[in-house]
Amino acid sequence: MSLKNILASALLAAAPAVAHPGHKDVVPQGPLYRRNLDHCAGKFQEPEFIKRTVEIHGSELARLRRSLGIVEKAKISPRDYLSVSRIDHKSNKTVTKGMDLSTLFSDSGTCVLTPTVDLGPLYVKGEEIRKDITNGERGVPMTLAIQVIDYRTCQVVPNAWVDIWSSNSTGIYVGVQGYPGMGDPNDASILQGTTLRGVQPTDNHGIASFDSLFPGHYDGRATHIHTVVYIGATRQPNNTITGGRAAQIGQIYFDQSLISAVESLPPYNTNRMPIVQNVNDFLFRQGANGDDPILRYAYINPNNLADGIFAWIRFGVDVNANKPVNPAAFWTENGGVMNPTGPVQPGGGFFPGFPGFPGGGWPWPWGRRRAARAAGAQ
Known part of the structure; x- marks a missing residue:
């Protein structure tokens, strides 16, 4: 057992005696519950868990600042x-x-x-x-x-x-x-x-x-x-x-x-x-x-x-x-x-959403390169 665990066990054992002198605790029978959250590591790493935690902590910090009269302008920080x-x-x-x-x-x-x-x-x-x-x-x-x-x-x-x-x-x-x-x-x-x-x-x-x-x-x-x-x-x-x-x-x-x-x-x-x-x-x-x-x-x-x-x-x-x-x-x-009348027409056309670009939906250099490769493979 590590020193950390020995100290933790000693503190847990000593705490009732200090709080209640002369009181005899009954030790519960059965399996002991986990004392750490290592088994929750996966959950804690989930993006939405992190996001909710940050939001909750942020709102608490804002509440404490307001209690001191510190008013901050709201900041909107959408995902990028x-x-x-x-x-x-x-x-x-x-x-x-x-x-x-x-x-x-x-x-x-x-x-x-x-x-x-x-x-x-x-x-x-x-x-x-x-x-x-x-x-x-x-x-x-x-x-x-x-x-x-x-x-x-x-x-x-x-x-x-x-x-x-x-x-x-x-x-x-x-x-x-x-x-x-x-x-x-x-x-x-x-x-x-x-x-x-x-x-x-x-x-x-x-x-x-x-x-x-x-x-x-x-x-x-x-x-x-x-x-x-x-x-x-x-x-x-x-x-x-x-x-x-x-x-x-x-x-x-x-x-x-x-x-x-x-x-x-x-x-x-x-x-x-x-x-x-x-x-x-x-x-x-x-x-x-x-x-x-x-x-x-x-x-x-x-x-x-x-x-x-x-x-x-x-x-x-x-x-x-x-x-x-x-x-x-x-x-x-x-x-x-x-x-x-669709976006793909023989011999030409326009890329939908980008009017004015001719070429059957391939207005950019990567599109022309790909079209040339396709033509060469025929």
């Missing part, structure tokens, strides 16, 4: 993209395939409005309602759970519809024809692709979940997943949704350390396109200035990333919002059809 990028979002939760997903969100933080960011030029509207969106492709399995919260009331939003899409493990989107770097622009069969695209309803806990794959990277963007949340849409007999309002348009990201670990595995490691760090992605910076768009996650098998991950995130949405949506293509009963 650099601080968000430094948070370790890996969780020590035990996750299983059949678990109650609502338990993932027991410590997911406060209710804030999730910023709306660019829809992107590769959205296909009308995708099918389905949980498994992998289509048998290779990659690191990922179950993704998204909880939708009304940011005004902080109540969960059941019966919303979450639409997601992302690139596959080697950085390719299917479902849109003619976008530079996404296959042969003359190959119409890419319009029939639905891999990593799908729609799910939120349950009574406001949660929609997908069996997906960790997305691959591509030149010019950090690794990400696109999302749209529809309110008031209607399920159709052909297993799609129509109507409703797009209350949220977002993009979600991953810890850079997790991206590096995944990219070391096949088939991700066959992708030779440069990896863009989160902090160098302008849309990540937009989404992370005031919010945290990085997924929390846990390994399904703590000893093997290749066995897959659970990932989760909470969206605070304005349920009354109606965001404009201009898809690149539509999924119909006859397969995919390009949108004649």
Whole structure:
């Protein structure tokens, strides 16, 4: 036993005798409770626990200063993209395939409005309602759970519809024809692709979940997943949704350390396109200035990333919002059809949200380089 523990034991034993001379204490039987909080270390390191602790201590300090007549001007310090990028979002939760997903969100933080960011030029509207969106492709399995919260009331939003899409493990989107770097622009069969695209309803806990794959990277963007949340849409007999309002348009990201670990595995490691760090992605910076768009996650098998991950995130949405949506293509009963007024047009077009830039959505040098590589590969 260490000197520290010996002294602590001596003090505990002596305390009752000093306080109550002549009193004989009854020593409780049974297991002793832990006298330290080492077992709570994981909880104490969770970002939201730290955030709440800082807020509570800060409010107490402010109260004591006010009692002394010290008045300070309130300071608003929202999250910024650099601080968000430094948070370790890996969780020590035990996750299983059949678990109650609502338990993932027991410590997911406060209710804030999730910023709306660019829809992107590769959205296909009308995708099918389905949980498994992998289509048998290779990659690191990922179950993704998204909880939708009304940011005004902080109540969960059941019966919303979450639409997601992302690139596959080697950085390719299917479902849109003619976008530079996404296959042969003359190959119409890419319009029939639905891999990593799908729609799910939120349950009574406001949660929609997908069996997906960790997305691959591509030149010019950090690794990400696109999302749209529809309110008031209607399920159709052909297993799609129509109507409703797009209350949220977002993009979600991953810890850079997790991206590096995944990219070391096949088939991700066959992708030779440069990896863009989160902090160098302008849309990540937009989404992370005031919010945290990085997924929390846990390994399904703590000893093997290749066995897959659970990932989760909470969206605070304005349920009354109606965001404009201009898809690149539509999924119909006859397969995919390009949108004649969409952001991807043969021989040109404009990047949505950045009017005046010609070139089919590739106004920057990295886009032109990628388009040139794609043309050379044909």
